[in-house]
Amino acid sequence: MLIFERSRSGRRAAAQHVSSKGLGLDLGDDLGEHLRHSPAGLPEVSELEVVRHYTNLSAKNFAIDRQFYPLGSCTMKYNPRGAAAAASQPGFLKRHPLAPEAQSQGYLACLYELQTYLQALTGMKAVSLTPMAGAQGEFAGVAMIRAYHQKRGDHDRVEILVPEAAHGTNPATAVMCGFVVREIPVTPEGDVDLAALQAAVGPRTAGLMMTNPSTCGVFERQIAAIAETVHEAGGLLYYDGANLNAILGKVRPGDMGFDVLHMNLHKTFATPHGGGGPGSGPVGVGERLLPFLPTPTVGQTESGTFRWLDKRDLPDTIGRLSGFMGNAGILLRAYAYARLLGGEGMQRVGAYATLNANYMAKRLTEAGFDLAYPTRRATHEFIITLAKQAKHHHVTAMDVAKRLLDYGVHAPTTYFPLLVPECLLIEPTETESKAEIDGFVAAMAAIADEIVNTPDQVTSAPHTLPVTRLDDVKAARDLDLAWLKTQPA
């Protein structure tokens, strides 16, 4: 039932009504022709109805707090409650984004230190915290690449190269920045096809976007050669940091030769995903892109006070990317997380994320599943392919994903990267225990049995959730995107 269906004309959640007594003014009379004619039609419900409605809705979600959630490429790890509490101090929540610097030193100190940590962990020269998610970080990065070439008068560099396994945001970002996208094939072992890359680079190449470990769940071994190839052709190297969790404290993108990167703080730095956001996608740059960083960033004066740096300090900046200062609260959470873990803790993140993935991959192969890249070491995630099961039993990766929900586990990422048929991309993360992983493997083994013996149970799954599979075709054809009725029948 929708909240609108609970609405009754004239009902109020009265505690939320402010008193306009004693204002001594004829309210709104001065607004004349600007006045709205009729109410919008927001729900008219009691406070209890709101609380009960949304508490019950929440119960229909899977979430890290309730289920193992090995969603590949999404790094669904534990989000420490302490980091949220630290970032939610009243003084932080009430701080206006345009408060004067003199009254913002506590907040600015956190941001400044976070910049320092992110620089250190990625091996870059400077960081701007302003991008509001991974995709905006990518935008900032690619826009900087564009600005760099333009500043040099290198106007012919109109192409951005991306490996075919790249995340959808990579090509979408390149286009948003006015570039043409050129895809580079990936070898059967999950590496970039170096020959194809060499053939593709040239004077039109603005840069290459990649992530390492790649979305194939393997470490790109020829990264040095790739970097050299692109750099020699005059292009720059963009690092999509969505997979940073895998190598945190182990390998630094800056050392691999990348010129610019973004990080997904909502993945690696344990900010909850909130059912779709918010995120935060700081960008880090090497020497060449320093002048182009998006504003604002935080600097420190000789006397130790912190101050905003803007266009006056960075005249070549690509500019502002948000109304204020990005997703400030997420930055505070990330800062808190970095302080909790410290350097050593960060190193263990990459280590144990990798341990969990390799252990799980091993156990799943023992249970009869096929790895997409069986000759490779898993990183923080890995891919299994159900091509065999699809062929022999007509059970798809999506069927298995849905069936896992019945076992109380969130499904891994399905059908990504596109180049592996019937694939599941699985990322356990470092915060999950061996027991949880063993439980997942047991569920998969049980499903493997079902695929052979009771395939219908798999293809018609899920059976235990609030709804069965939804009619996506109808959703797109009979578009129903807003509730039009105003009162219940």
Place this chain on the structure above:
Amino acid sequence: MLIFERSRSGRRAAAQHVSSKGLGLDLGDDLGEHLRHSPAGLPEVSELEVVRHYTNLSAKNFAIDRQFYPLGSCTMKYNPRGAAAAASQPGFLKRHPLAPEAQSQGYLACLYELQTYLQALTGMKAVSLTPMAGAQGEFAGVAMIRAYHQKRGDHDRVEILVPEAAHGTNPATAVMCGFVVREIPVTPEGDVDLAALQAAVGPRTAGLMMTNPSTCGVFERQIAAIAETVHEAGGLLYYDGANLNAILGKVRPGDMGFDVLHMNLHKTFATPHGGGGPGSGPVGVGERLLPFLPTPTVGQTESGTFRWLDKRDLPDTIGRLSGFMGNAGILLRAYAYARLLGGEGMQRVGAYATLNANYMAKRLTEAGFDLAYPTRRATHEFIITLAKQAKHHHVTAMDVAKRLLDYGVHAPTTYFPLLVPECLLIEPTETESKAEIDGFVAAMAAIADEIVNTPDQVTSAPHTLPVTRLDDVKAARDLDLAWLKTQPA
């Protein structure tokens, strides 16, 4: 699975470990023979495991926030989130109970005003906020009655009268205070049997404990005569305020002739029940019991500052009832609730609680259910009896209660008061909507059908909960009250 079964030796929720670095002392060496020899065996689990374990446990509960919860005599109404937020300001949460008065004026002001409101609403002369639940309020009240008689040298008054329908805490309290309990019968119309009362009172009578509206869900019409009878016999009148919600702002116990009462703030004043507590049971007294109030209470000096009143101010007090000052945080919630509602809001509480109960009673009779007191007006609650169904279809009140759970509604109170066979005591409260009540009636109507057509479905209910009916006999016989294993198998 128990949290202990998730434990692994050597695992830590490391963020919660304080650093003992730099203390410059050999830790604990001075404790010698006092040192504990081996660890207690608390669970060794990660923070994620704790969060997931208890989040999932919570999902196994029914609660007001998720279900309609018409539990008679319990007043399961909406607990405003704003009241909790107001009471949970850091300054309140961090305040030490023994902080000096000069540094406690904010807190004391709230308590002082709350005392005033409760006095006004109940028509009593003074209030002490210290009792920590209804039963402790009863204890305070009956102990005051005892102190009163003893102070007058009236040592023969050793009996407390209670109507047979009284809540179990009433007789239990009387016994805890050293009294003998004498039960007074109730008429078929739910009133106290006045003749029996007249016969019972006498020089041994210390007092009568009752609630009005009674636990039969009806208003005791002869309250004036009852008061007169008891008072004439030299006894005092105790009002069990658990049912105050019914008459809030409509009738005042003080005006009915009661000498002392307790209130259940966790019912009438909307503090959440917390799965069993905490509560708060302030006591109010008339003239005669003023000197005996439990300490501390809050007074105001002429200059307007607030101060604690203790034994020095109230030399005849029955004394202290808690280590500090009762359930202070609950008092702040109740204060906040009183401020939100104001006097007029309080009056509407009683009015709409009564409307809901009477409407629901009417609809249920239309659906074929029998009221225990069909000739009476319902108050904030009412009783139906399933004696008919039990006789003809061998379906009990407990069966219906369990079956309601399958319909997503919490069961009403069952088998209380004991004098009505196969009864359900139903209290919708004022915060539930007509739609919710109609939904309950529809569920009951559906169950009425099942009783006739598919009685097994009712007698074996619930079918949709985490467990089916539990083996209470085994629970009491093979006592298992603590988990003895230390490690999982």
Place this chain on the structure above:
Amino acid sequence: MPFIPHTDAERDEMLEAIGVTTIDALFDEVPMSLRASLPPEMPEGISEMALMQLMQRRAKQDEMSLSFLGAGAYEHHIPAAVWDLTNRGEFLTAYTPYQAEASQGTLQLIYEFQTMIARLTALDVANASVYDGATALAEAMLMAVRANKTNKSKRIVVAGNLNPHYIAVCEAIVSNQGLVLEVLEPDEQTGTIPTDCAPQLSEAAALVVSYPNFFGGLDPVDALTDAAAAAGALVIGVVNPTALALLKPPGQWGASGADIAVGEGQPLGIPLASGGPYLGFMCCRKAYVRQMPGRIIGRTVDQTGQPGYALTLQAREQHIRRGKATSNICTNQGLLVTAATLYLSLLGDEGLRQVALKSHAGINQLVAAAGQIEGVSRRFSGPVFHEQVLQLPVPAADVVNLMANEGILPGLALGALWAPMANCLLVNVTETKTSDDIDHFVTHLANAIEAIKSTC
């Protein structure tokens, strides 16, 4: 300390199962030359307790006792239930609802949000949020260029009384695709956009109108909308959602209404929190829905015919269409959508209207009272919503500094944005301000002006 549950014994068991002896061995595909050591800049880990002590100290440092600073982010009362529920683990720690069956809670909530925003703006459809108000506008511009089949142009005409940071953000974003922004200067007296802007609108892809505008004033949206429609330009309204409880919604501007509306959702139950996370909302006429970026939830049915909710029109999105998507947006501001939906549910029509009315009355009261101070007057004429520019007899920046030292943020000094407005202070009042607060403000303002005057 990392939140890693492994005991040493378990780690060893796992390594053994894999067939290696150390975790380091799992990094054997990483060239040795690339292996990093611990950067010295990284601090040691601390306990949650130490973290809380540190952050409490820092947060306290920045606390102010009273604020009249708005300028795009507004201090409203947030009902306690909003974040109590938003912070439930089931909302907080879920991912984007790709697995619809395991995400009906979030999906239905977004559908409800879309409905609320569509109703508030009187437009047909809304998306599930973009980053913030500024980026929502940038996306709207790109969308308008794609959607406008009449004027096939990359020129966008922008009201000059729009939040200047929004203009800056749009420049940074849309110029990469060759869009050109052309700014309409507001009137000196009223601060609103003159209705005689037809020449500029001709051949433009869209006109962007701010309602209220950055100075708090109300532009002639009906006339502007009609002028744009006549010129074949789409109309993009940048609106304050609180204001829409009181003011004419974009869907009802002029003869045919605006085409796209965007705005900052922060006023809907989201704390100021230094500027984010907030949420950008976007809505439009149904005809343009396939050009709208961001996630959209549709109501459909499951295999048993019961209603359910799912992501729809995904062919607009990067994860399906990659380079051909309407935008690169992926992660959006989901949790803030949850908060806003709760806020709007709790307030309802009447509650939001009261918030708007009280804020409106408050600014009028403040301006009247401040006007009693010598040399203080309204900078612009005409009605405002809940914000107003005060003309001061001294530099506004000095006033801000003085008052901030006393714990009061009096507003935004406009000199840094427009040099000629050095003596102008943008002041906001919301329903959170009592008459006492306003009196307090006026007293301190008078003192500050006096103090500055006497030092020069």
Place this chain on the structure above:
Amino acid sequence: MPFIPHTDAERDEMLEAIGVTTIDALFDEVPMSLRASLPPEMPEGISEMALMQLMQRRAKQDEMSLSFLGAGAYEHHIPAAVWDLTNRGEFLTAYTPYQAEASQGTLQLIYEFQTMIARLTALDVANASVYDGATALAEAMLMAVRANKTNKSKRIVVAGNLNPHYIAVCEAIVSNQGLVLEVLEPDEQTGTIPTDCAPQLSEAAALVVSYPNFFGGLDPVDALTDAAAAAGALVIGVVNPTALALLKPPGQWGASGADIAVGEGQPLGIPLASGGPYLGFMCCRKAYVRQMPGRIIGRTVDQTGQPGYALTLQAREQHIRRGKATSNICTNQGLLVTAATLYLSLLGDEGLRQVALKSHAGINQLVAAAGQIEGVSRRFSGPVFHEQVLQLPVPAADVVNLMANEGILPGLALGALWAPMANCLLVNVTETKTSDDIDHFVTHLANAIEAIKSTC
């Protein structure tokens, strides 16, 4: 405003269904003479916003920056997850778990709590809480009198170094049933109970020992337990649960252990909050479980044989046994049990031990540093847990007042409780205090003493 969802139309519909025309008509059984009108003392209702503003102001009024006040309520770090989870509506807004099938969450949690408390105290069984530490002790006395089949007496011997408020509460409660409390004076030098108390113990129902005692010291619990056992008296230990991570648990005192242990659960994740709600815990040997008051959860199975949890031994309770129940307790401190269970789960053995160790080291450090001030010394010899009495050269109450004005609570001035101890200050340190905090304390203490000395 009340939280009533009815529209006027619904109200009228409902009245019509009932067959009356006004709500007032539903009160027709209430004699007219009793109908009350609105008491003038009641204020008008206010909005949630106004409430928050009021309460924020009042709470701010009482804020202190640093506290060393313990005396039975201790400031510990509470992991953020504790109350995030405790405040989930499913825990917060459920009733007592009478309907077991609909309460498995709360029931299992209490079973886990019982287990944790039993393990901490090294006793067999625990209940689901009583109101607080003081009432837990009163209940334990009543219980001991019922349970002691050897010494059929109503005399309870109480260590005189027990929290005096606890003694007062027990007096107020148990005297009604004719119990008599007899106090053992502590030793002047050590503050602990002399072990030669056999004469008083003879024929007593029970001996109450506090561990640590009110002065922070550690009594000879082994010898006292053995002496009581020899005299046929039960031993009731009043213990600080944090201390038990470090100190010998009651179940292991002397040759055979204490019989009953009770205590204040506040240190286990519960904020100071002016004294409540806290929780009293109680546990005992299995043999006495039927004499224990309060709810008890048992593990059992459902009809399909799977494990489940339910209230058990209800024949001890008032709702079943009425006048014959072990106690009148009904509502207990359920939500605080939830918090304590979460706290103990998050800390585990090692975490709690570190808290205890750091607190212990902290008080030693403070006492050593304060001892450098002229005229300041330890009042009692012997080891302490995390609290200690300082002998000052000036009245402690004056020191408290002076320091409180500077935002520091230095501890409890003992003069109000024991006149001869007017110059004694009871000081507590927990893991929340840094070395800087301790230095700060010592500096301010020295200054306060100086100031007081110089004024007299």
